[in-house]
Amino acid sequence: MFCNQCEQTARGIACNKAGVCGKTDEVATTQDLIVYALRGLALVALEARKKQIVDKETDRLTVKALFSTLTNVNFDNDALVALLKEVISARKELMKKISMPASSPLLNFELAGSExxxxxxxxxxxxxxLVNDQDCNSLAQTLLFGLKGVAAYADHAAILEKEDPELYADIYRGLSFGFDGKTPSLTEWIDAVLNCGKANLRAMELLDAANTETYGQPVPTEVSLAPIEGKAILVSGHDLKDLYDLLNQTAGKGINIYTHGEMLPTHAYPKLKQFPHLVGHFGTAWQNQAKEFPNFPGAILFTTNCIQRPAEEYAKNVFTTGLVGYPGVTHVKNGDFSKVIEHALSLKGFTKEDIAKYPQKKILVGFGHNTVLGVADKVIDGVKSGAIKHFFLVGGCDGAKPGRNYYTEFVEKTPKDTIILTLACGKFRFFDKQLGDIGGIPRLLDVGQCNDAFGAVKIALALADAFKCGVNELPLTLVLSWYEQKAVAILLTLLSLGIKGIYLGPSLPAFLSPAVLDTLVKTFDIKPISTPGEDLNTILNKK
Ligand code: FSO
Ligand code: SF4
Known part of the structure; x- marks a missing residue:
């Protein structure tokens, strides 16, 4: 195996025996073949589009299959092989439908018989x-990993019936780029990578519309971090519909629902917070699950990444749904959570003694673009009067490697006249800090999940508009942490919007060749993080 798609890749180079994430050689092989099969399917789907044939099933299958190859989504080889076979037969069927000859290895691809x-x-x-040149190869990887992120968001949006045939076409163009018999130049690879960033903006826009039109615009909401007595289910991942369905199916059953990880911002959606048994949040970011889950006395449902190998002491409590899978873990169909409910009822739930161990703590969520722009006048006045000197977007993914304390320290060190917007699971490094407020505006504003980077972009563009300047001229600095491929897609979106001077850490992607990195630094002024003090000093004193 050779996998270098995430930040925790072995030795900062690649995992080639087994994944640091727990991915086996066998799973890596199947996932690589899924990508290869998808490239063939993409060529056929684009050809079909030339004949005005847009096959919805193909579109959906493509994003599902690609999403299944993201870090920490699916470790179940049987499930992945089934998907791979589906992709191959979808290609063959579509080829037949449009009478397309199998003129290349990609279009002839069949599954081999032995391991x-x-x-x-x-x-x-x-x-x-497939791509020989070192720099084109680096860009081909960047493109693929970005597309994986796009696929994840497009899949979430499609679940809530928000789709755009043009977005799927962009994904097909990306997947087949460089695999259609032509040899693109370095510049063409760079353009393809930036186009992937643009496609991701569309995917995040669709998902934003899907979430807010279905569940309402998030509103500032207090979330308890202390459990309450009673039976319990913990919901992890990013899928709002799964949470909604579970809330519906558990209503009146005497089970309390807790969010985990990236599900935290869901407490702010009116149609989700209306359920009185959505009672709080449990735990922190994904990489702490082995430490935190043994203390959860109920069932645990994973709706998307990031799942880790469940330790024996809590493995029987874990359920997966949708595209998530782990060998030996019970998988349930989306929307049918009866097994999860049954299991939760069989467990003891939180007792009086348990809850006494948790301090009564509450945090605020619900500062999506709608809320923040609702108080835009106050924010603008704050900047004009000098009460707000700078905005930071400190967001992205968390991870297990050391070095991520940078983000905690960075936030702790920010001066009192600055506002911090945050999103994604990286926030758990500082989400419960009491940073106070500036004229009634909390200094720490939770914009939402990683996909809500769309909201952060909207906020930045609105501020730039109000101050009649470009985003790069705003007193705003992006300090990002990355881990997996959705973060790659978001980074490409920011670059495609021309946003410069992004601080990136905790380490730089292994798939960037020195020359590609050099181009990114020169064109976009990307800065690897150094120390919180040094970076803050540079940012605040640069004017
Ligand atoms: Fe985190 Fe995992 Fe949301 Fe990622 S839970 S690391 S970028 O899957 O998606 O932020
Ligand atoms: Fe390694 Fe990350 Fe790939 Fe897992 S996803 S095999 S940790 S590079």
């Missing part, structure tokens, strides 16, 4: 083999 032959196929299908 060894599969490994050989995966080697031939890897970008390493």
């Amino acid at each position: 060894q032959a599969l490994q050989e196929q995966a080697k031939l299908a890897s970008i390493e083999t």
Whole structure:
């Protein structure tokens, strides 16, 4: 195997024996072959579009299959092989429908019979083999990982019936770029990578519309971090519909629902917060699950990433749904949570003694673009009067590697006349800090999940508009942490919007070649993080 798609990749180079995340060689092979099969399907889907044939099933399957290859989504090889077979047969069917000849290996691809032959196929299908030039290869990887992020958001939006055929076409163009018989130049690869960023903006826009039109605009909401007595289910991941369905199915059953990780911002959506048994949030970011889940006396449902190998002491309490999978963990169909409910009822839930261990703590969520722009006048006045000197967007993914304390320290060190917007699971490094307010505006504003980076972009563009300047001229600095491929997609979106001077950490992606990194630094002024003190000093004293 060769996998370098996430931040925790082995030795900062690549995982090639087993994944640091727990991915096996076998799963890596299947995932590589899914990507290869999807490239073939993309070529066919684009050809079909030339004949005005837009196949919805193909579109949905593509984003599902690609999403399944993201870090910490699916470790279940059987489920992945089933998806791979679906992709291959979808390609063949569509080829038949449009009478397309199988004129290249991609269009002829069939699954090999033995494990060894599969490994050989995966080697031939890897970008390493397919794109020779080191820098084009680096950009091909950046493009693929960005597309994986786009697919994740497009899939979430599609679940809530928000789709755009043009977005799918962009994904097909990205997947087949460089694999359609042409050899793109370095500049063309760069353009393709930035186009992926633009496609991701569209995906996040669709998802924002899907979430807010279905569940209402998030409103500032207090969330308790202390559990209450009673039976319990913990919901992790990013999928709002799964949470909604579970809340519906547990109503009146005497089970309390808690959010975990990226589900925290869901407390702010009117149609979700209306359920009185959505009682609070449990735990912190994904990488702490092995430490925190043994203390959860109920069922645990994973709706998307990031799942880790469940330790024996709590494995029987874990359920997966949708695209998430882990061998040995019970998988339930989206929308049918009866097994999860039954299991929760069989467990003891939180007792009086349990809850006594947790301090009564509450935090505020619900500062999406609608809320923040609702108080835009106050914010603008604050900047004009000098009460607000600077905005920071400190967001992105959390992770297990050391070095991520940077973000905690950074936030702690920000001066009192600055506002911090945050999003995604990186916020758990500081989400419960009491940072006070500036004229009634809390200094720490939770914009939402990683996909709500769309909201942060909207806020930045509105501020730039109000101050009649470009986003790069605003007193705003983006300090991002990355871990997996959704973060890659978001970074590409920010670059495609021309946003410069982003601080990026905790380490730089292994898939960037020195020359590609150099181009990014020169064109977009990307800055690797150093120390919180030093970076803050540079940011605040640069004018
Ligand atoms: Fe985090 Fe995981 Fe949301 Fe990612 S839970 S790391 S970028 O999947 O998606 O922020
Ligand atoms: Fe390694 Fe990350 Fe790939 Fe897992 S997803 S195998 S940790 S690079």
